[in-house]
Amino acid sequence: MTESPSKWKLLALLSVSGLFVFPLLLMLLASVKPAAQLTSDPYSLLPNSIRTENYSESLQSIPYVKYLANSIVLCIGSVIGTVVSCSLAAYGFARMKWRGRNVLFALLIGTMLLPWHVTMIPRFVLFSELGLYNHLTAIILPTFLGDAFYIFLLRQFFMSIPEEISEAARLDGLSEFGIYWRIVLPLSKPALITVAMFQLVASWNDFSGPLLYLSDHEKFPLAYGLEQFISSYADQTHLLMAASVMFTLPMVILFFVAQKSFTRGITMTGSK
Amino acid sequence: MSVGSKGLHRWSPWLFISPWLLGLIVLFVYPFIASLVWSFTEYDLLTSPRFVGVDNYKRIAREFIRGEGFGKALWNTFYFAAVSIPLSTVMAIGLAVMLNWKVRGQAVFRTLFYLPSMVPMVASSILWLWLLDPRDGMVNGVLAYFYETPPLWFQGMQEGVSLPTPFQFGSKDGLALMSFWGVGNFMLIYLAALGDIDASLYQAAELDGAGRFQKFRYITLPMLSPIIFFNLILGIIQSVQAFTQVYIVSEGTGQPAESSLLISLQLFLTAFRDLEMGYASAIAWALFVILATATWGLFRSSRNWVHYRGGRL
Numbered sequence: 001m002t003e004s005p006s007k008w009k010l011l012a013l014l015s016v017s018g019l020f021v022f023p024l025l026l027m028l029l030a031s032v033k034p035a036a037q038l039t040s041d042p043y044s045l046l047p048n049s050i051r052t053e054n055y056s057e058s059l060q061s062i063p064y065v066k067y068l069a070n071s072i073v074l075c076i077g078s079v080i081g082t083v084v085s086c087s088l089a090a091y092g093f094a095r096m097k098w099r100g101r102n103v104l105f106a107l108l109i110g111t112m113l114l115p116w117h118v119t120m121i122p123r124f125v126l127f128s129e130l131g132l133y134n135h136l137t138a139i140i141l142p143t144f145l146g147d148a149f150y151i152f153l154l155r156q157f158f159m160s161i162p163e164e165i166s167e168a169a170r171l172d173g174l175s176e177f178g179i180y181w182r183i184v185l186p187l188s189k190p191a192l193i194t195v196a197m198f199q200l201v202a203s204w205n206d207f208s209g210p211l212l213y214l215s216d217h218e219k220f221p222l223a224y225g226l227e228q229f230i231s232s233y234a235d236q237t238h239l240l241m242a243a244s245v246m247f248t249l250p251m252v253i254l255f256f257v258a259q260k261s262f263t264r265g266i267t268m269t270g271s272k
Numbered sequence: 273m274s275v276g277s278k279g280l281h282r283w284s285p286w287l288f289i290s291p292w293l294l295g296l297i298v299l300f301v302y303p304f305i306a307s308l309v310w311s312f313t314e315y316d317l318l319t320s321p322r323f324v325g326v327d328n329y330k331r332i333a334r335e336f337i338r339g340e341g342f343g344k345a346l347w348n349t350f351y352f353a354a355v356s357i358p359l360s361t362v363m364a365i366g367l368a369v370m371l372n373w374k375v376r377g378q379a380v381f382r383t384l385f386y387l388p389s390m391v392p393m394v395a396s397s398i399l400w401l402w403l404l405d406p407r408d409g410m411v412n413g414v415l416a417y418f419y420e421t422p423p424l425w426f427q428g429m430q431e432g433v434s435l436p437t438p439f440q441f442g443s444k445d446g447l448a449l450m451s452f453w454g455v456g457n458f459m460l461i462y463l464a465a466l467g468d469i470d471a472s473l474y475q476a477a478e479l480d481g482a483g484r485f486q487k488f489r490y491i492t493l494p495m496l497s498p499i500i501f502f503n504l505i506l507g508i509i510q511s512v513q514a515f516t517q518v519y520i521v522s523e524g525t526g527q528p529a530e531s532s533l534l535i536s537l538q539l540f541l542t543a544f545r546d547l548e549m550g551y552a553s554a555i556a557w558a559l560f561v562i563l564a565t566a567t568w569g570l571f572r573s574s575r576n577w578v579h580y581r582g583g584r585l
Binding site for chain 1: 284286293387398413563
């Protein structure tokens with residue numbers, strides 16, 4: 001049987017790509033359409049005139065900059081917390097031998113399998129009693145206490161670093177923390193970047209955390225802040241779409257920038 | 273080496289894992305026990321929990337039988353999973369096979385197929401609320417050519433996969449459609465697995481005169497079956513945990529007629545709108561048991577259809 005000509009394959013790929021990208025394109029087009037066109041002629045594709053003022057209006061009517069600032073605080077805090085706590089724990093599991101390690105590692109995997117529903121309510125009660133309700137801290141703090149998936153990922157990477165390097169460093173009088181800080185972390189940059197990237201995306205997108213813990217508009221990050229405007233802006237699609245584009249764009253850019261470090265992290269763990 | 277530093281050395285692993293260990297106790301062990309205890313109480317956050325025995329679980333059983341509240345939410349979740357998981361599995365495998373074709377611009381197509389998966393859930397919910405608007409939405413603009421009365425999507429309580437009136441898509445079908453758009457992560461897992469299949473298998477099959485369909489049926493599918501199994505479990509977990517999009521498309525109500533009230537939203541509303549923490553804890557535990565049973569059942573059945581290289585596990 002002969003392979004079908006690559007012309008047809010190309011055509012199939014192009015049409016499926018079109019299906020996937022079309023909704024995003026519609027969002028982008030709606031974000032520059034005049035408001036009247038969206039209501040009078042909802043099925044039109046191209047804007048009658050390109051109206052970039054939608055963006056400035058959207059920035060004015062939605063406290064976008066304030067939400068953005070909260071999002072940035074949330075992202076930076078969570079990424080620092082995740083990278084610090086998870087790399088420390090991963091080092092303990094990957095590069096040190098101690099009694100009880102296997103039991104605790106099994107527990108670590110167990111926390112990955114437990115649905116969040118089971119822990120949600122007691123966590124909320126606990127954090128409220130600690131006075132963290134309506135503080136971004138309530139969402140950032142848990143990232144400083146490690147995450148099973150990232151610890152597992154970093155452990156796999158740390159284990160691929162030859163033990164001889166650590167032994168040589170120990171003979172040179174380096175402490176265990178010194179080995180972690182000066183040798184293992186610098187060698188693990190790709191894996192650390194991957195973890196940081198995953199957490200950055202998760203924090204930027206996080207909706208349920210702010211929904212649960214924040215009540216004050218001043219403290220909302222973008223993901224939750226934007227949702228507040230959906231019902232009141234039902235007939236202001238142009239503003240909603242402009243805000244959505246501004247909210248989505250950083251993630252798309254990040255994806256294009258980070259694609260390399262993602263694949264580098266994966267290929268390095270695979271090849272060693 | 274001094275005695276002091278030796279003592280420190282013995283303790284240092286615990287120092288390294290101490291942040292996570294604190295998290296294990298505060299974020300998992302304590303909540304795990306507390307929610308189990310509270311599931312036998314009536315607790316509204318304002319007054320201390322009052323022990324009520326198995327009343328909460330009786331209520332769960334009652335609502336399950338009558339198909340209201342918890343039972344309704346469980347049905348909705350089941351319907352959503354039953355529509356979205358098989359279709360997105362077929363889609364993800366198909367897309368991965370396409371992306372594996374050796375054509376020019378392969379990298380570009382991979383990026384384009386994956387792009388929707390990078391769109392934040394809040395933004396894609398806003399987008400699809402608009403695209404699936406029954407009156408002004410672009411999707412119904414197209415469907416109007418085929419339908420006398422186009423589907424109501426998020427404003428409808430019907431189920432598109434139903435006997436009397438099929439293809440009258442309602443809120444859960446809209447949610448499933450959204451999950452197809454963001455199928456990129458599953459697709460990437462299949463793509464990686466396709467790359468791992470030994471090319472000599474295909475060459476041997478070609479020598480035996482196998483056609484393209486036979487190669488797919490007797491080589492690709494069996495070789496992918498461990499990944500399909502893994503993704504099925506992941507899909508079930510994701511369906512049970514689906515929350516953000518469910519909350520947004522129904523403005524946090526699960527309406528119309530509780531048709532978009534998936535189990536995570538129902539749990540959230542029971543806890544934080546109705547302040548029934550005891551009952552909500554019981555729901556969480558019932559869900560935990562159901563999930564564990566479903567996963568165990570899948571593991572049992574997997575012996576019959578999952579092929580591991582180098583024999584059975």
